[in-house]
Amino acid sequence: METVPLLVGLAMGLVTSYTDLKTGFIFDNHVSLTLVLLGKILGWEEEEEELSLPRWVEKIPIPAVEIGVIYYAYRGLSEGSALTALSGIIGLLVGLLLGLMLFYIGAWASGDALILAGFSALLPYPPDTAKVVAPYYTHYPLYPVAIFLNGLIAVFPFIFIYSIALILLRKRFSELRAIFVSGTRLTAELTLWIIAAVGIRVILELKAGLTVSSVLWWIATIALVALFGKFRKLGDVAGIVLLAYLLYLQPAETAIAVLKLFTFLYAFKVFLALVKFIRREVLVEEVPVEELREWDILGETIFEKDGEIGRDRTDPFERFKAALLSGDLSTLKPDYGRIIASPTAEGLTKKQIEELKRLVEEGKLKNHFLRKKAMPFAPAIFLGFLISYFIGDLFWLLELKLMGL
Numbered sequence: 001m002e003t004v005p006l007l008v009g010l011a012m013g014l015v016t017s018y019t020d021l022k023t024g025f026i027f028d029n030h031v032s033l034t035l036v037l038l039g040k041i042l043g044w045e046e047e048e049e050e051l052s053l054p055r056w057v058e059k060i061p062i063p064a065v066e067i068g069v070i071y072y073a074y075r076g077l078s079e080g081s082a083l084t085a086l087s088g089i090i091g092l093l094v095g096l097l098l099g100l101m102l103f104y105i106g107a108w109a110s111g112d113a114l115i116l117a118g119f120s121a122l123l124p125y126p127p128d129t130a131k132v133v134a135p136y137y138t139h140y141p142l143y144p145v146a147i148f149l150n151g152l153i154a155v156f157p158f159i160f161i162y163s164i165a166l167i168l169l170r171k172r173f174s175e176l177r178a179i180f181v182s183g184t185r186l187t188a189e190l191t192l193w194i195i196a197a198v199g200i201r202v203i204l205e206l207k208a209g210l211t212v213s214s215v216l217w218w219i220a221t222i223a224l225v226a227l228f229g230k231f232r233k234l235g236d237v238a239g240i241v242l243l244a245y246l247l248y249l250q251p252a253e254t255a256i257a258v259l260k261l262f263t264f265l266y267a268f269k270v271f272l273a274l275v276k277f278i279r280r281e282v283l284v285e286e287v288p289v290e291e292l293r294e295w296d297i298l299g300e301t302i303f304e305k306d307g308e309i310g311r312d313r314t315d316p317f318e319r320f321k322a323a324l325l326s327g328d329l330s331t332l333k334p335d336y337g338r339i340i341a342s343p344t345a346e347g348l349t350k351k352q353i354e355e356l357k358r359l360v361e362e363g364k365l366k367n368h369f370l371r372k373k374a375m376p377f378a379p380a381i382f383l384g385f386l387i388s389y390f391i392g393d394l395f396w397l398l399e400l401k402l403m404g405l
Contacts, residue, residue, distance in 0.1 A: 002127045004067065009119060009122050013385060013386070017376075020376040020377070021376045021379065022053060026114060027111070029062070031061060031114050031115060034063075064122060069077075069092065069121055070088070083140075086141075090124060091121050091123065091124025094141070094144040094145065095119065099112060099117060101115050106378060112378065116148060123143055124145070126143050131391060132392035134393050146388050149383045149384070151384025151394040152271075154384060154394070159275060160270075160271070164176070166277075175315070179274060181187035189235065190225065192238075192239025193229075194225065195243050195258060196238040197221040199242025201217055202249070211309065279365075284371070287368070288368060289360050289367055289369060290373070294353065297343055298372070299372045301339060302335060302356065304338045310336075341365065
């Protein structure tokens with residue numbers, strides 16, 4: 001039993017979950033001491049904040065990243081495997097990339113991305129205690145993907161119950177209907193597009209005698225879905241034709257698989273809609289500039305372009321969805337000109353707040369700003385780590401259930 005990653009992961013998870021729930025802050029020294037040292041060398045300024053935490057808790061050193069890198073380097077050298085020796089670093093980078101992806105679209109703070117990177121360095125491969133593991137995780141240090149997905153899946157029931165209760169208490173029945181009805185057509189189309197990819201794989205293997213690896217098939221599926229998202233009618237026609245072909249080959253099995261796939265995608269759609277509702281109705285508030293404080297995170301972008309002051313309140317998830325459906329990734333970064341203030345995880349600076357006050361006084365901006373409230377994701381990421389260690393990959397388990405295995 002690999003106790004080193006578990007013990008270090010428990011220490012990091014408990015401390016970061018506590019500080020995140022208590023204050024909304026993640027301290028670098030609770031994940032990586034190298035990052036703390038790098039910050040001092042580069043002169044990153046951090047002002048002392050009055051937090052409701054004992055000082056000794058803030059100062060606890062937990063070198064999770066360093067222990068993960070050294071642990072797997074030692075294992076790799078002992079086993080004569082270069083990939084294992086580098087797996088701690090690779091896992092760190094994979095986790096950081098996933099975390100930064102959510103940070104970029106405004107769903108996570110930078111501290112959440114750091115926590116996922118720390119767990120990823122500790123668990124680049126599935127441990128022996130994991131009972132359900134996708135085959136590709138045993139060959140490549142990509143298990144951070146499972147940690148990430150496990151965290152999202154585990155938190156779904158809590159988000160579902162909380163959101164539905166909140167909607168019912170506020171009597172927002174139209175929003176309740178939209179959560180379950182809106183986007184259903186797109187969900188059905190996405191099901192068809194994935195079925196089209198399955199049909200193409202079946203044709204290649206049965207008719208052409210070609211064997212397609214799972215990794216290559218997943219890459220091809222993502223590429224096809226992106227293509228069909230841009231040319232939706234083509235995707236729908238291809239999906240219907242290939243679905244008919246699969247129904248001809250195996251009617252009962254295909255019908256059950258399609259139903260399971262649609263159910264899974266629909267549940268995921270509802271999950272995203274609930275998260276969007278929470279982010280819009282619970283985690284964002286409108287305040288005057290006088291109530292803005294340093295470190296506050298805006299829920300909008302204030303910019304100056306061609307001599308005009310503008311503001312953009314487009315939801316990052318909506319922009320990300322539109323970019324995927326259109327195939328135009330340039331829409332993820334609109335040309336704002338000079339950005340005055342935006343929803344960065346570092347929050348507002350004193351200089352930015354002063355400029356916003358000046359613009360309000362000059363009448364160039366209305367005195368109401370969207371401010372985000374902190375949502376503690378550290379416990380969900382920690383739960384994803386524990387599930388990954390003791391149970392395995394919940395997403396792979398769902399895939400097996402979809403395939404009837």
